[in-house]
Amino acid sequence: MTLEAIDLGFRLRGRDLLDGVSLALAPGEVLGLVGPNGSGKSTLLRLIAGLTRPARGCVRLDGAPMATMPQRQIARRIALVAQSAETSDRITVRDAVALGRTPWLDALRPWSAEDDAHVARALRRVDLAHLAHRDWSTLSGGERQRAHIARALAQDPQILLLDEPTNHLDIRHQLSILSLVGDLGLSVVVALHDLNQAMRCDRLAVLQGGRLQALGPPDEILDAALLARVFGVRATTLIDPEDGSRVMRFLPF
Numbered sequence: 001m002t003l004e005a006i007d008l009g010f011r012l013r014g015r016d017l018l019d020g021v022s023l024a025l026a027p028g029e030v031l032g033l034v035g036p037n038g039s040g041k042s043t044l045l046r047l048i049a050g051l052t053r054p055a056r057g058c059v060r061l062d063g064a065p066m067a068t069m070p071q072r073q074i075a076r077r078i079a080l081v082a083q084s085a086e087t088s089d090r091i092t093v094r095d096a097v098a099l100g101r102t103p104w105l106d107a108l109r110p111w112s113a114e115d116d117a118h119v120a121r122a123l124r125r126v127d128l129a130h131l132a133h134r135d136w137s138t139l140s141g142g143e144r145q146r147a148h149i150a151r152a153l154a155q156d157p158q159i160l161l162l163d164e165p166t167n168h169l170d171i172r173h174q175l176s177i178l179s180l181v182g183d184l185g186l187s188v189v190v191a192l193h194d195l196n197q198a199m200r201c202d203r204l205a206v207l208q209g210g211r212l213q214a215l216g217p218p219d220e221i222l223d224a225a226l227l228a229r230v231f232g233v234r235a236t237t238l239i240d241p242e243d244g245s246r247v248m249r250f251l252p253f
């Protein structure tokens with residue numbers, strides 16, 4: 001499945017939150033979205049999830065304009081894990097993850113063993129199977145974050161949108177979620193603040209003030225000049241002696 005954002009613009013209270021953003025997501029690609037606070041990353045994710053209508057431009061899924069698609073059809077293809085995703089507290093973890101199956105259910109297609117299998121697999125993938133029967137309200141912040149990702153995986157999308165998915169996670173779970181994201185074989189757009197983690201993406205889109213500043217392979221675009229201009233930091237690069245990979249270190253000017 002391909003996703004294209006064409007000249008997207010979004011205004012709120014007379015202010016451009018996004019302006020002229022165009023990008024295309026290839027099947028199986030992991031595209032990282034980076035930019036300072038308030039640069040428009042969450043706004044862009046909501047537009048390409050079909051949750052907010054752009055003021056200008058359009059989003060196309062496999063060439064078809066998303067604006068003409070019923071929400072349910074979009075939800076079968078695209079799942080979003082928002083930054084401040086909320087879930088009612090009076091629900092078990094398993095039932096919260098099962099909500100991800102909603103776009104696939106109707107009177108002619110009631111809950112089945114196939115749905116159970118999707119939910120169980122999603123819980124295993126985020127290392128939460130042991131908490132399936134716990135009350136949501138008892139989860140830690142990081143466990144909730146992983147459960148939100150499980151719900152998105154249970155949705156069985158072709159495109160997964162993640163808004164800062166490593167927030168709240170301890171370092172081991174940060175690494176396991178990032179590896180999972182890379183191994184899913186899905187097209188992924190992931191907003192990240194950790195630029196060293198972002199280096200693992202296939203490509204990066206850099207936003208500043210609602211405009212796309214750069215788009216391309218991380219090695220090619222995250223250079224000292226861009227980091228100074230967009231993030232206002234001085235960056236130096238170290239080479240990890242263990243595997244020769246590039247590690248960035250950031251200093252104030």
Ligand SMILES: Nc1ncnc2c1ncn2[C@@H]1O[C@H](COP(=O)(O)OP(=O)(O)OP(=O)(O)O)[C@@H](O)[C@H]1O
Binds near residue numbers: 035038040041043
């Ligand atoms: N409902 C709203 N009303 C007013 N301004 C808004 C609203 N939603 C977003 N904004 C503004 O739009 C801009 C972009 O916000 P957005 O959440 O998309 O940025 P972001 O890059 O995801 O930021 P962060 O890294 O801090 O999560 C910000 O300046 C924000 O204050």
